[in-house]
Amino acid sequence: MKLIELDKITFAYAPDEALVLREFSLSVGEGECVALLGDNGAGKTTLFRILNGLSFPQQGSYRFDGVEITAAYLKKQADQKRFHKRVGYLFQNPDVMLFNGTVYDEIAFGPRQMGLPNAELEARVGDCLDLFDLRPLAGKAPYHLSGGQKKQVALAAVLALNPEVLILDEPLAGLDRKTQEKLLRLLRELKAAGKTILIATHDPEVSSALADRSVVLEKE
Numbered sequence: 001m002k003l004i005e006l007d008k009i010t011f012a013y014a015p016d017e018a019l020v021l022r023e024f025s026l027s028v029g030e031g032e033c034v035a036l037l038g039d040n041g042a043g044k045t046t047l048f049r050i051l052n053g054l055s056f057p058q059q060g061s062y063r064f065d066g067v068e069i070t071a072a073y074l075k076k077q078a079d080q081k082r083f084h085k086r087v088g089y090l091f092q093n094p095d096v097m098l099f100n101g102t103v104y105d106e107i108a109f110g111p112r113q114m115g116l117p118n119a120e121l122e123a124r125v126g127d128c129l130d131l132f133d134l135r136p137l138a139g140k141a142p143y144h145l146s147g148g149q150k151k152q153v154a155l156a157a158v159l160a161l162n163p164e165v166l167i168l169d170e171p172l173a174g175l176d177r178k179t180q181e182k183l184l185r186l187l188r189e190l191k192a193a194g195k196t197i198l199i200a201t202h203d204p205e206v207s208s209a210l211a212d213r214s215v216v217l218e219k220e
Contacts, residue, residue, distance in 0.1 A: 003065055003165065003196055004028040004051065010059035011046060020046045023060065026215060030164075033197040035207040038217035044200040045092065047217070048167050051198065052089040053080075085114060088163035092170045092200075094154035098142040103134055103153050106142055110161040128156040131186070147174045155183075165196045172206060184209055 008023040020043045028034050036044045049055040050062055053074050062069045064083065074080045091097050100106040107128050111121045129135045132152040137145065142153055151174060158166070171187075172180045187210055191197055201207060207214050 001030045002027045003030045005063040008060040009057040011057045031194045035211035035214040036200040042217040087165045088158040089167045094150040097154045104138040107157045128160050168199045
């Protein structure tokens with residue numbers, strides 16, 4: 001089953017600026033892992049913004065599970081909440097994702113927004129803290145953490161919503177080797193559990209270790 005369908009997407013950030021994507025098409029099946037490769041400026045992050053409903057193409061269409069994702073569709077709060085519960089997005093720079101006072105509250109933010117009961121919320125946050133060995137940091141402010149710790153907190157916050165689709169922009173960048181290996185193991189486990197994963201990376205090892213196939217984006 002095709003979960004993600006991009007049909008001839010064309011996008012520029014302003015009418016007088018160069019195109020970032022031109023008639024780009026991509027289909028991703030449920031449970032598939034696809035690596036997005038390409039030089040800086042090739043459009044990987046822009047593509048991920050479109051897939052997460054943060055930007056919208058000037059031409060072409062994006063369908064998620066058969067529903068076209070547009071600005072008008074996501075204006076409806078119920079549709080927006082349903083979509084963002086199913087699609088989790090890890091930004092390349094975790095600083096843009098972290099804004100709560102503590103690591104615990106950062107991970108709990110999404111489940112709280114979704115209205116989960118307290119017991120389920122606490123269980124999810126606890127599982128994510130344990131998954132990344134973050135319990136000793138639970139009461140700390142995210143801005144006091146190292147870059148690698150921030151990335152792990154950001155990913156824990158994404159996973160706390162248990163999304164069906166993970167969109168990961170350079171998830172291993174800035175991590176030490178030990179943490180990279182731990183995260184790769186986790187991503188393999190998530191893939192084995194049936195998660196659909198799109199991952200932007202410059203690292204061919206990540207692509208070969210995880211991806212069912214790779215897609216190369218080229219600069220316009």
